Amino acid sequence: MLPVSPSALGGVRFDRSLWLAYVSANRVFGDTVTEVLNTDEDNVWVHDYHLMLLPTFLRRRSYRMYRTLPVREEILRALLNSDLVGFHTFDYARHFLSCCSRMLGIDYESKRGYIGLEYYGRTVSIKILPVGIDMGQLETLMLQFEGRTVLLGVDDMDLFKGISLKFLAMGQLLEEHQEWRGRAVLVQIANPARSEGKDVQEVHEEMLMVAEKINNRFGTADYQPIILINRTVPTYEKVAYYAIAECCVVNAVRDGMNLVPYKYTVCRQWSPALGGKPKKSMIVVSEFIGCSPSLSGAIRVNPWNVDAVADAMNLAIKMPEPEKQLRHEKHFKYVTSHDVAYWARSFDQDLQRACRDHFSKRCWGIGFGLCFRVVALGPNFRKLSVERIASDYRKTSSRLILLDYDGTMMPQASENKSPSDEVISVLKSLCSDPKNVVFVVSGRGKDSLSRWFGPVEKLGISAEHGFFTRKSGDAPWETCLLTPDFDWKKMAEPVMRLYMETTDGSSMEHKESAIVWHHQDADPDFGSCQAKELLDHLESVLANEPVVVKRGQHIVEVKPQGVSKGMVVESLISKMSAGGKPPDFILCVGDDRSDEDMFESIVGGPALPAAAKVFACTVGKKPSKAKYYLMTQLTS
Known part of the structure; x- marks a missing residue:
């Protein structure tokens, strides 16, 4: 976790020493990359939150730190020194764009399918595309290992993966649907925790306790409803589990991209367990993880709602075979066409597009510390x-x-x-x-x-x-104008007044020739959203009037043409x-x-x-x- 991020479960206080260590680590990466970088020919692709400050260290020549600056602005401005910023889902991108609007007053624009932020004369492109998986590796492994029969969950051992909630849902399934007792088995692969601490230990103990309780309640001498594999599992063994699982359950309460459902889908396609039968698979996925929007055939759940997860598991298992096949086909088509090679190639193409006008501008470095920014100006400015x-x-x-x-x-x-x-x-x-x-x-x-x-x-x-x-x-x-006509004000004023009344902090200004709606004192996100709606509303209402509707900095204005x-x-x-x-x-x-x-x-x-x-x-x-x-x- 970033040292600047408060814990979702306890409000950990900000520790500036951790922040400075984070900055120092990014600086070391910047120094190392700079030593081997050919600025005329090379592109630099920075991955994940660990290196969010790296764009600034690669752009500027002086690495002096100014400790008094608020770190959230530093991170935003550092990222905006990039030419292209990528996100796995629109949900992630939306949070980033919201921060840019609230903290820096920068609104995004969408042109012909591309999202961009105008930042000091440069267009910072925003790309939304989930990462894919390595098809070749999984297909090869599936040919090597055959004959495993498992129902699966694969998660890291941490407090966000919702393993105990999954176990409770399994217990609820067996409680309400007795026909699955002795038949349905949930195998949970729990990857070892990446860190140690009291929180991780408590999660581990809770997981063991819930699994034991459910196994004691529904288990028999030759049947355990929950099989917990609490160790490091090699890739080939995981692939075998993926291949024979009828349903994959991923119900993290909060996660990044999480490629488990992708790997499961591919393994099911090449599974020897299905032989010559039609390929099928079912996925129960948390709505709070990155891959969820791309899995249109999955059953989405709120992991905190144990009853809903149990119902989803039952629905997945009981679903008619043709429906399982259709959903699997839809997922497999997406995963294979959006694999890791496609993801990398697509980002490279958009990076080339984002940088193509660099040589026609002069770029200046402005600001100190992590408030440094690159300003692109015309060659004669x-x-x-x-x-x-x-x-x-x-x-x-x-x-x-x-x-x-x-x-x-x-x-x-x-x-x-x-x-x-x-x-x-x-x-x-x-x-x-x-x-x-x-x-x-x-x-x-x-x-x-x-x-x-x-x-x-x-x-x-x-x-x-x-x-x-x-x-x-x-x-x-x-x-x-020779004959000013202001009848349009009777149409525009009620519309503006409606938006003023429904947008706290906004106001109207009446000029002799124009009417202006101001939203500089409104909530930045809501004000910006309302401004876009008002612009569309007024353009529709005044389409046949001799006026123009313009959106400026924190305003929407209607004035006569010309x-x-x-x-x-x-x-x-x-x-x-x-x-x-x-x-x-x-x-x-x-x-x-x-x-x-x-x-x-x-x-x-x-x-x-x-x-x-x-x-x-x-x-x-x-x-x-x-x-x-x-x-x-x-x-x-």
Whole structure:
């Protein structure tokens, strides 16, 4: 068990020394792999929870530890330094994706059957495929050993395998169905425990006690209902048991993949005990183990419900032969087509797909300790040079300056949303130059922007993502639509209100041109789920309305078609060009998704003079359509 995982049966306290030992072990693996790794040609495939930190140690050059970081975030960020993360079942993947959403605010996207997480410009692919078994080894062994007659359970000796619960179910079967007394035998192979301790000893003693009680109750001189093999059993002997078992019972209360049912199915197919008869097999499997979803013909049970397990065992034994054959055929077809070779080949193919665009990007290492992460950026993306922009600013005579507000001039986390005296002073200075056209382009409403920037008379403002625009403080507001139609609000508002009322922590924002549903204060998983549902609901309800429904960071917004910050940029450039003063200098600064429309319009919008100096700049070193970045807000 990971030293960071609390025990399910007792709440073991976190021991940092064990965590640091875990980190050190991963570091040793990282050092060793790095010594032999050819980074241009080799792929690295990391298996299981023992090495969850290894991707970070292979990605970064410095191995210094920062002990103050919360270890769960460290593990998540370490795994996200991989290109492909694989899970045996969707249930496992779902927990991982939920952690990414709750702790890091990263939601997954599904595109054409592939699941991916966008993480600092890289797509971390998620693959779900259970591991297979080695067909060749089992088939060879089955030809070598013949003639064993057994009914089987195969489990490790630990507290999660549910062996005692299985024995109790066997006793319940014999109690309720007397026809099986003297006929049904459960052979339990108990592999030796991998560790020692009080918990393991108690489980072992309980198992012996329950087996003895049931054997005393239903056994005779020549019949034991439970045969316990409490020793190391070689593979060839296990194969013999698999081959002759009518039913395999795997009822762990919690487990990983557990390949026992796969091995059992293959052995039954090649069993000499069946001779030339139709092949058949039955599986009773716990719903809490990894292989359960892939066994569509198995009888799934809750291992804690002893009566249900007993009923499942009875159903499996009494099931008509044709039904047993059909279920076996279904399982065997899956197991043979999804063997270990298929599993490895499939992962290799998806890893190649996940890495194919690596050479078209520049990757940067950011952060310290296990919060280190790899950021993938465009090849021409670079930090904005103050000296460069100042030089070009002085040489030009028709300048267009476009500034986002929240996150650009004002930190997103600031409680006081009004601009500081420093911001007002800087804007006044820029606007006082007759060579400058300065606009604040924001998603906020026009009333608050008018009030805040009233002292800057020559400042242009574009509010609600460009729906309202005015050239200066004394100019009237203009809308980007000739005949605005807001009848759609009567349809959208009740739908949003329903989701607000059923999602604790969410809220609605009414703008003159749009309605926004916010869920940043809701439960991350539920809020994200509700946002997806709301998006689908609104798109269906408003399918014939002149609006667009967009999902942003913690929001779902409905606004008129044709309204975007990109349209504002294109309109301003066109008007300046029509007035005989096409811009020869453009500075556009923003920080979020809506600002990407501005960056895109500068590159692909109205024609600019060939010698125009263009600086599209995002706040923060992150993937963007802008070619430049600043690390902090403009006023920092």
